[in-house]
Amino acid sequence: MIFSKSFGYALRGVLYVAIMTEEKQKIQLDEIAEKLTVPRYFLGKIMNKLVKEGILASEKGHKGGFSINDNTMQTSLLKLIKITGDNEMFDSCVLRLRKCNSKNPCPLHHEIETLRNQWHKLLAETTVNELMKKDQPDFIKSIATIA
Amino acid sequence: MIFSKSFGYALRGVLYVAIMTEEKQKIQLDEIAEKLTVPRYFLGKIMNKLVKEGILASEKGHKGGFSINDNTMQTSLLKLIKITGDNEMFDSCVLRLRKCNSKNPCPLHHEIETLRNQWHKLLAETTVNELMKKDQPDFIKSIATIA
DNA sequence: ATCTCAAAAGACATTCTTGTCTTTTATAGA
DNA sequence: TCTATAAAAGACAAGAATGTCTTTTGAGAT
Numbered sequence: 001m002i003f004s005k006s007f008g009y010a011l012r013g014v015l016y017v018a019i020m021t022e023e024k025q026k027i028q029l030d031e032i033a034e035k036l037t038v039p040r041y042f043l044g045k046i047m048n049k050l051v052k053e054g055i056l057a058s059e060k061g062h063k064g065g066f067s068i069n070d071n072t073m074q075t076s077l078l079k080l081i082k083i084t085g086d087n088e089m090f091d092s093c094v095l096r097l098r099k100c101n102s103k104n105p106c107p108l109h110h111e112i113e114t115l116r117n118q119w120h121k122l123l124a125e126t127t128v129n130e131l132m133k134k135d136q137p138d139f140i141k142s143i144a145t146i147a
Numbered sequence: 148m149i150f151s152k153s154f155g156y157a158l159r160g161v162l163y164v165a166i167m168t169e170e171k172q173k174i175q176l177d178e179i180a181e182k183l184t185v186p187r188y189f190l191g192k193i194m195n196k197l198v199k200e201g202i203l204a205s206e207k208g209h210k211g212g213f214s215i216n217d218n219t220m221q222t223s224l225l226k227l228i229k230i231t232g233d234n235e236m237f238d239s240c241v242l243r244l245r246k247c248n249s250k251n252p253c254p255l256h257h258e259i260e261t262l263r264n265q266w267h268k269l270l271a272e273t274t275v276n277e278l279m280k281k282d283q284p285d286f287i288k289s290i291a292t293i294a
Numbered sequence: 295a296t297c298t299c300a301a302a303a304g305a306c307a308t309t310c311t312t313g314t315c316t317t318t319t320a321t322a323g324a
Numbered sequence: 325t326c327t328a329t330a331a332a333a334g335a336c337a338a339g340a341a342t343g344t345c346t347t348t349t350g351a352g353a354t
Contacts, residue, residue: 029300029301048303051301058302059301060299061298061299063300065300
């Protein structure tokens with residue numbers, strides 16, 4: 001698979017909070033995990049990472065939960081990818097030949113570089129806000145479906 | 148990483164055999180693993196898969212080893228990807244929303260579909276033969292370098 | 295202060311990929 | 325037929341990603 005499960009959970013988690021935040025201020029992990037049909041504790045750790053990275057806010061204790069903050073809506077997919085660890089996707093040679101760079105390119109270097117840049121651009125430009133603006137009819141449903 | 152280690156090993160293994168086959172008929176696993184700086188037994192299993200899939204020929208025993216066959220040079224990267232198990236890269240939703248298809252697309256479905264199709268095309272059209280025809284000066288070196 | 299709630303943190307289990315070692319099988323040559 | 329050789333096959337180990345459970349921490353409510 002091109003991206004990790006963690007990335008998918010992170011994205012769907014953020015989106016769920018962003019969508020639900022119109023109805024309530026705080027969204028609990030229990031609800032998120034249940035609605036997204038995602039392993040609760042595992043999601044918890046990912047959400048925690050997002051909080052530490054400043055993508056989301058959280059509060060402990062009574063009436064606690066997750067909520068959006070000033071950064072949430074501007075967060076790019078690329079940022080989520082980096083946070084969840086799928087780095088190096090844009091670093092290393094796709095053919096896995098190590099000695100490959102613009103000076104000493106592998107046979108597919110240039111073709112792949114073009115494609116990779118397009119990916120990079122798309123992922124860097126697509127933010128949580130962008131995704132929500134597209135406003136698909138069943139968007140919330142598609143987020144809530146197991147991946 | 149976008150592709151698995153196994154894929155990288157498979158590709159480099161095939162390329163090494165294809166290149167060396169001009170000098171000798173049979174290439175031994177020991178040599179391949181050493182030159183590519185790749186775990187010997189692990190590579191052995193991957194080479195074995197390639198043989199079973201008809202991508203390479205092999206012979207046991209004295210004067211045995213790996214060699215190319217009628218299919219080797221026409222083998223596409225896509226084929227290698229499938230053999231080494233990185234399937235579903237072109238199947239499932241990149242955002243990992245399951246209920247995502249052309250009828251019920253996720254917000255990025257169309258943009259991603261375009262990119263994915265380009266990848267698919269490139270990987271399907273690029274064969275072992277194509278790679279070797281490009282004839283980079285240090286191609287054999289770049290194959291032989293650890294990934 | 296104490297209780298309850300919910301995230302955070304830490305220990306542990308499972309699964310998948312990758313890597314290693316040993317034994318078996320097949321082939322050529324003496 | 326026997327020996328050497330090299331791939332194939334099988335058992336096992338290490339590592340990373342994913343998943344589960346328990347304990348701790350922090351905040352509001354009583």
